[in-house]
Amino acid sequence: MTITEPALPVGTPTHRTTTAKAMVEAIALEMERDPGVVYLGEDVGKYGGIFSSTAGLLDRFGPARVIDTPISETAFIGLGIGAAVEGMRPVVELMFADFMGVCLDQIYNHMAKIHFESGGNVRVPMVLTMAAGGGYSDGAQHSQCLWGTFAHLPGMKVVVPSSPADAKGLMAAAIRDDNPVVYVFHKGVMGLPWMTRSERTLDEVPDGEHVVPIGKANVVRSGSDVTVVTVSLSVHHAVDVAERLAEDGIEAEVLDLRSLVPLDRDAIIASVSKTHRLVVVDEDYLSFGLSGEVVATVAEHDPRLLAVPPQRVAVPDVPIPYARPLEQAVLPGPARIEAAIRTVMRG
Amino acid sequence: MTTSTPAPTPAAAASAPDDPTRLALYETMQLCRTFEEAVLREYHADKGPGFDIGRGLIPGEMHLAAGQEPVAAGVCAHLTAEDAVTATHRPHHLAIAHGVDMRRMAAEIFGRATGLGHGRGGHMHLFDPATHFSCSGIIAEGLPPALGQAFAFQRRGTDRVAVAVTGEGAANQGAFHESLNLAALWQLPVIFVVEDNDWAISVHRQASTAVPSNADRAAAYGMPGTRIEDNDVEAVWAAAGEAVARARGGGGPSLIEVHTVRMWGHFEGDAQGYRDDLGEAAARDPLHRYRTRLLERGVLDDVRVRHVTEECEGLVAEAIAYAKDSPLPEPVTATSFVFA
Numbered sequence: 001m002t003i004t005e006p007a008l009p010v011g012t013p014t015h016r017t018t019t020a021k022a023m024v025e026a027i028a029l030e031m032e033r034d035p036g037v038v039y040l041g042e043d044v045g046k047y048g049g050i051f052s053s054t055a056g057l058l059d060r061f062g063p064a065r066v067i068d069t070p071i072s073e074t075a076f077i078g079l080g081i082g083a084a085v086e087g088m089r090p091v092v093e094l095m096f097a098d099f100m101g102v103c104l105d106q107i108y109n110h111m112a113k114i115h116f117e118s119g120g121n122v123r124v125p126m127v128l129t130m131a132a133g134g135g136y137s138d139g140a141q142h143s144q145c146l147w148g149t150f151a152h153l154p155g156m157k158v159v160v161p162s163s164p165a166d167a168k169g170l171m172a173a174a175i176r177d178d179n180p181v182v183y184v185f186h187k188g189v190m191g192l193p194w195m196t197r198s199e200r201t202l203d204e205v206p207d208g209e210h211v212v213p214i215g216k217a218n219v220v221r222s223g224s225d226v227t228v229v230t231v232s233l234s235v236h237h238a239v240d241v242a243e244r245l246a247e248d249g250i251e252a253e254v255l256d257l258r259s260l261v262p263l264d265r266d267a268i269i270a271s272v273s274k275t276h277r278l279v280v281v282d283e284d285y286l287s288f289g290l291s292g293e294v295v296a297t298v299a300e301h302d303p304r305l306l307a308v309p310p311q312r313v314a315v316p317d318v319p320i321p322y323a324r325p326l327e328q329a330v331l332p333g334p335a336r337i338e339a340a341i342r343t344v345m346r347g
Numbered sequence: 348m349t350t351s352t353p354a355p356t357p358a359a360a361a362s363a364p365d366d367p368t369r370l371a372l373y374e375t376m377q378l379c380r381t382f383e384e385a386v387l388r389e390y391h392a393d394k395g396p397g398f399d400i401g402r403g404l405i406p407g408e409m410h411l412a413a414g415q416e417p418v419a420a421g422v423c424a425h426l427t428a429e430d431a432v433t434a435t436h437r438p439h440h441l442a443i444a445h446g447v448d449m450r451r452m453a454a455e456i457f458g459r460a461t462g463l464g465h466g467r468g469g470h471m472h473l474f475d476p477a478t479h480f481s482c483s484g485i486i487a488e489g490l491p492p493a494l495g496q497a498f499a500f501q502r503r504g505t506d507r508v509a510v511a512v513t514g515e516g517a518a519n520q521g522a523f524h525e526s527l528n529l530a531a532l533w534q535l536p537v538i539f540v541v542e543d544n545d546w547a548i549s550v551h552r553q554a555s556t557a558v559p560s561n562a563d564r565a566a567a568y569g570m571p572g573t574r575i576e577d578n579d580v581e582a583v584w585a586a587a588g589e590a591v592a593r594a595r596g597g598g599g600p601s602l603i604e605v606h607t608v609r610m611w612g613h614f615e616g617d618a619q620g621y622r623d624d625l626g627e628a629a630a631r632d633p634l635h636r637y638r639t640r641l642l643e644r645g646v647l648d649d650v651r652v653r654h655v656t657e658e659c660e661g662l663v664a665e666a667i668a669y670a671k672d673s674p675l676p677e678p679v680t681a682t683s684f685v686f687a
Contacts (some may be wrong), residue, residue: 038502064502070532075525078491079498082509085481086431086499105488105522115480118474119465120684122481154685178687 014204018191020052022164026171041093073103084126112155133186140319148289151260162235169212198236214263223253230281262333278310286314308347352469376416379440412435414610419444421583431479438482452670459673487520516547536594544609
């Protein structure tokens, strides 16, 4: 079986575009719908976002709503929080996930906790977007995913789109959500012309309004022999590997989680109940993160679901190295994913 | 009072309060003090044979603001419930002066289900949407969200303002400087208020801060900065009146530093062995000083003093009783309110 399940209902009018442009489409539609939506961040105006997350928005909505900030992440993320508390719906961009270190207090002690500390009396409906991921030799401080760190800290949803359609639908859902949502876009899924990209970063996207509910995983490829649970760019790698292995008679099911918080544990259990073999692929660090959480989800539900021990393919607890052969060695690329699948199939 | 950057005085601002305003300032200060004295009593009532911070009707850290009432009374006199106030880990006086419901605030301090945060926040995390009041237990990190409130007020074309309060220790944090720059850059209607009580826990400001006045730092960001040297509530009131009028009129942010006094410990249980100025603290009591001054001026008399004291005691007793009579939250609800 090599059929990729259609992500959209048959007959949905679509157009072909990149993930970055699909993301911008959603932001623009929400800005049209709601005057309280503004986009704040570094180089989001004339530049259009270093990774094209806001291309064209300034021309359409003007500098009062698409706002270049000083390099003061603590101040402008906190400003987003206060504006959200007062009923606006700001989208605030942290240029790289790696920069969380300079502003984490606003994120985890304020954005994520105010609703709880107020006993539900104060809501913080903001979206914190950020670029993540490596693969292009940007070194240890500009290549991390870190979505597991955000997911570990309570009080924020964490969405990680992989495809153009999901980038649009999850952005619309994130802006409309009454909770803080961390929206992590991997640079490698954006379809940028200046970076190696999968052909799937250019794909069909529904015209007009498109909302993907947060917390619902997507079976990107059905299969009966092994479940590959993954997110973001690794989804593309996993599908590439699965299609190749189908020629050898191995049918891998690829489950795109789409969000870490909430985590669609039911979808993980449903798939592993069918295949009884599990590989988790995560470009974040190996230990104490998403890959362990997925394995624990299965183990806590029923360890007998697994016919063989699961395999985890992640960054082996090392900062991302600069030199290309070193970086490629630690990233969860196709070769490592294939080896992991073959291991669980042999078991 | 020294002004580091000359700024035009808005016509609406008066340099001295009239007698009814003086009386109101005194009443607010007295209410703040009476509340803190009651919390002090209740906090220590059942801490065990020694001092166990986690025991008693009020568990946890407790930062009380006795001595700092002039800041709260003088600034909040110019605000309405539509204006925002963001306070610090030492927030009670500001909450009271800004009109936060004292009963629900007391209930939160006692960790009760009826509290402002249904027992999730505690005394450093008081949130009241009715008065746009909030606080943060993290030094200087309450400032950025205040900018956002001011940003929303400005965007909607209102004349509402946000007051962002910190201590002098916070003025050495990056968040303080990022916030001043951004507020000035975007001309946000913010009033930064620095409570300089000399002590960042045990470190005196002379050992932490390179300049004698944090008001001077305002000049670096092109905003007016004023330092009030003597914890004088009327001087605070006058400076805050100017700053609030400036912000409401679209004139952007201002900074006011008040040299105030922390009469008690950083937190309860702090023996303050590091403190060489403790002997003078009682003499610097601003409530006592202001009462004496108003008695001398004839704004107050003994009957009125007694009446104000009794009224404050009644309000505080009612709030404390409300807290004590309220149920504790059910343990099964411990995981609620993480998400909306």
